[in-house]
Amino acid sequence: MFGKLFAHTTVRALVAATIVIASGGIANAEDGDLARGEQLYALCVKCHMADGGGNSEALAPAIAGMPVWYVEMQLKNFASGIRGLHAKDTGGLRMYPMSQWLRTEADQKAVAAYVASMTPVEPEKELEEEGDPARGAGYYAVCSGCHGAAGEGNQGMGAPPLVGQSDWYLFSSIKKYRNKIRGSGTGDPYGVAMQGMVGTLADEAAIVDVIAHIETLSQ
Ligand code: HEC
Ligand code: HEC
Incomplete structure (x- = not known):
């Protein structure tokens, strides 16, 4: 066990040294x-x-x-x-x-x-469906526990900010969690958590509504 530990430490030290050499000794590369x-x-x-x-x-x-x-x-x-x-x-x-x-x-x-x-870029509206932000606010109540009331995200929960994200990408990500396309890789507890969370959005109309609410939030 110790042999393994030491070997690992040595490899890490070597890698770190190589990086410093390769990058011309940039001290803050880490x-x-x-x-x-x-x-x-x-x-x-x-x-x-x-x-x-x-x-x-x-x-x-x-x-x-x-x-x-x-x-x-x-x-x-x-x-x-x-x-x-x-x-x-x-x-x-x-x-x-x-x-x-x-x-x-x-x-x-x-x-x-x-x-x-980089400076965040204001997203353009691309989804054709019009969601209902008031209904979306109801759905968002459960999301705010991790993503924050203002959609600002929460590092402790592993939850990214949702404000400022494009509507089409929010839509496609939620669908992918729902269809177990995202979050099913081995060793992805956060993805699994999100797969569970999107279960609260019953159908595509609910997804569009929650996105309409997210769009009303500002940073
Ligand atoms: C238990 C905490 C938790 C709750 C509640 C939660 N999320 Fe998440 N969400 C996460 C985490 C953690 C991730 C990052 C998952 C990953 O790495 O794939 C995430 C990722 C996402 C993403 C992908 C964002 C991106 O930039 O790729 C979207 C969209 C999203 N959540 C929407 C929602 C919505 C909508 C709700 C409410 C219905 C919700 N989440 C509820 C924790 C949560
Ligand atoms: C060939 C096109 C392509 C290139 C080049 C590319 N990406 Fe991506 N990237 C994507 C796509 C497509 C996705 C969305 C994946 C999904 O839908 O889950 C993505 C997703 C991401 C995400 C996840 C965002 C989120 O909200 O979860 C990050 C971070 C990212 N890319 C960073 C980078 C960086 C940094 C580079 C350059 C080193 C890069 N990408 C180069 C296509 C690309």
């Missing part, structure tokens, strides 16, 4: 080096766009200004195949290979820090 992050973001532009506002045609959500902990968590989930490998997860299957381009934890942290530093 905390997410912004310049390196900006460089790496070139890999993301094609789908998430230069301003990080996302692109529904690429199925890529808005990510500009998302909290660094959430971006990092999701990059790790994709990289390890916890998210994005379900055969019916068209969007996830596009993002999964991209996550493999970030070779080290330092690179994941750096690009996450850069994404978090």
